[in-house]
Amino acid sequence: xxxxxxxxxxxxxxxxxxxxxxxxxxxxxxxxxxxxxxxxxxxxxxxxxxxxxxxxxxxxxxxxxxxxxxxxxxxxxxxxxxxxxxxxxxxxxxxxxxxxxxxxxxxxxxxxxxxxxxxxxxxxxxxxxxxxxxxxxxxxxxxxxxxxxxxxxxxxxxxxxxxxxxxxxxxxxxxxxxxxxxxxxxxxxxxxxxxxxxxxxxxxxxxxxxxxxxxxxxxxxxxxxxxxxxxxxxxxxxxxxxxxxxxxxxx
Amino acid sequence: xxxxxxxxxxxxxxxxxxxxxxxxxxxxxxxxxxxxxxxxxxxxxxxxxxxxxxxxxxxxxxxxxxxxxxxxxxxxxxxxxxxxxxxxxxxxxxxxxxxxxxxxxxxxxxxxxxxxxxxxxxxxxxxxxxxxxxxxxxxxxxxxxxxxxxxxxxxxxxxxxxxxxxxxxxxxxxxxxxxxxxxxxxxxxxxxxxxxxxxxxxxxxxxxxxxxxxxxxxxxxxxxxxxxxxxxxxxxxxxxxxxxxxxxxxxxxxxxxxxxxxxxxxxxxxxxxxxx
Numbered sequence: 001x002x003x004x005x006x007x008x009x010x011x012x013x014x015x016x017x018x019x020x021x022x023x024x025x026x027x028x029x030x031x032x033x034x035x036x037x038x039x040x041x042x043x044x045x046x047x048x049x050x051x052x053x054x055x056x057x058x059x060x061x062x063x064x065x066x067x068x069x070x071x072x073x074x075x076x077x078x079x080x081x082x083x084x085x086x087x088x089x090x091x092x093x094x095x096x097x098x099x100x101x102x103x104x105x106x107x108x109x110x111x112x113x114x115x116x117x118x119x120x121x122x123x124x125x126x127x128x129x130x131x132x133x134x135x136x137x138x139x140x141x142x143x144x145x146x147x148x149x150x151x152x153x154x155x156x157x158x159x160x161x162x163x164x165x166x167x168x169x170x171x172x173x174x175x176x177x178x179x180x181x182x183x184x185x186x187x188x189x190x191x192x193x194x195x196x197x198x199x200x201x202x203x204x205x206x207x208x209x210x211x212x213x214x215x216x217x218x219x220x221x222x223x224x225x226x227x228x229x230x231x232x233x234x235x236x237x238x239x240x241x242x243x244x245x246x247x248x249x250x251x
Numbered sequence: 252x253x254x255x256x257x258x259x260x261x262x263x264x265x266x267x268x269x270x271x272x273x274x275x276x277x278x279x280x281x282x283x284x285x286x287x288x289x290x291x292x293x294x295x296x297x298x299x300x301x302x303x304x305x306x307x308x309x310x311x312x313x314x315x316x317x318x319x320x321x322x323x324x325x326x327x328x329x330x331x332x333x334x335x336x337x338x339x340x341x342x343x344x345x346x347x348x349x350x351x352x353x354x355x356x357x358x359x360x361x362x363x364x365x366x367x368x369x370x371x372x373x374x375x376x377x378x379x380x381x382x383x384x385x386x387x388x389x390x391x392x393x394x395x396x397x398x399x400x401x402x403x404x405x406x407x408x409x410x411x412x413x414x415x416x417x418x419x420x421x422x423x424x425x426x427x428x429x430x431x432x433x434x435x436x437x438x439x440x441x442x443x444x445x446x447x448x449x450x451x452x453x454x455x456x457x458x459x460x461x462x463x464x465x466x467x468x469x470x471x472x473x474x475x476x477x478x479x480x481x482x483x484x485x486x487x488x489x490x491x492x493x494x495x496x497x498x499x500x501x502x503x504x505x506x507x508x509x510x511x512x513x514x515x516x517x518x519x520x521x522x523x524x525x526x527x
Contacts, residue, residue, distance in 0.1 A: 032397030121293035
């Protein structure tokens with residue numbers, strides 16, 4: 001048997017426990033094949049358990065392991081990194097629990113936070129010179145891990161309760177989808193729910209619009225005093241949250 | 252490259268604080284990390300590794316290169332490893348004589364190879380490619396295995412041929428020799444006598460568990476007496492070599508591992524005296 005044929009048979013054995021493949025590898029190999037199969041499944045199960053601890057707490061060990069077993073059967077790993085194996089688990093949960101959308105959304109939050117944990121580093125914001133910034137011309141550069149996730153349930157509240165070891169609220173659907181901002185503040189992955197105005201403001205600024213232009217837009221929308229206060233309040237929070245990496249100037 | 256006998260430990264999460272926060276440096280000559288855990292863009296794990304690297308030489312030990320894949324080696328993997336190598340400047344870069352990946356499937360396990368001339372061609376080609384991308388000599392580790400295929404040569408003959416073909420060096424895992432010898436019924440001392448001693452640059456010591464019919468390489472126990480005996484038997488024959496203890500599960504306090512490492516030190520001293 002060629003090396004390629006042997007490795008294809010091994011793959012069939014691990015994926016499907018194919019008896020024909022095991023027979024071709026050899027009857028004397030049976031005890032060893034059982035060890036490798038156990039290692040393979042155990043490794044993937046451990047990966048999912050570690051990556052989705054909150055989902056596991058929400059579902060319970062038995063239901064979680066059942067979902068993981070289905071995922072392992074249906075989604076063989078393809079990347080050299082085990083981190084990638086966690087990426088598609090939310091889709092499996094969505095298929096398994098179509099009427100309990102908070103489960104897949106909890107998994108999405110955990111997946112995104114996991115990716116953020118090892119995402120690109122950002123430079124430290126130079127806070128010493130904030131007073132000298134020309135805010136009208138300022139271009140805000142946000143940390144590279146900042147991104148958004150749309151949710152249709154109160155998964156964010158459930159996640160927060162479970163990670164704080166508090167009694168989680170019951171799952172409910174939201175009247176309209178909400179947007180979460182997720183990012184890493186130094187080394188700590190974090191997220192919070194945005195209102196429509198802040199989401200719009202962040203998107204506007206991420207497209208290269210100056211802070212001054214955003215202020216003008218808000219003043220036009222809600223009036224001079226409220227617009228300026230709104231812009232200033234959001235800026236202060238982004239700074240406090242560690243969302244901003246750098247403040248540049250329009251050239 | 253290490254120029255004298257040195258002793259290290261695998262760097263594991265429960266011991267990060269010990270390695271970073273102690274006012275006194277941990278008494279090891281180097282640490283070894285699992286390469287894939289740090290082949291990432293950024294975040295705390297890389298920060299920890301960079302800070303540990305400021306205190307200790309680091310060896311990179313991989314588990315996913317899959318040098319035995321019949322369909323070749325993963326270029327993306329190699330290039331990411333090169334980035335880490337350039338950042339950390341490790342004393343060694345190692346991986347296993349095994350395969351994990353075939354045609355887009357990755358088992359995340361160290362699967363066994365038949366020791367044939369075809370396999371030797373495949374593994375040699377893959378290692379030469381890896382060494383070319385990494386710009387350095389690799390260390391290849393003998394695996395623990397649970398299946399022995401009919402082959403054309405023994406594992407130690409295969410390793411000897413591989414070293415000659417590729418210029419690679421060896422990471423000799425003494426526990427793996429013991430486990431495979433027990434599982435497949437060969438003589439561990441013959442194995443140790445058969446490997447090219449002058450190519451061994453690093454040694455792994457670890458514990459194992461008794462499975463249903465086979466010994467399993469679990470790294471969850473102290474190094475057993477039989478493995479220490481093998482270590483003592485081979486150490487005196489080797490040139491400059493770095494010894495370390497691998498512990499991946501049921502990880503004890505760092506002080507326990509340092510005590511175990513002292514056993515290795517004392518055996519090494521005895522082995523050198525005997526050889527002299």
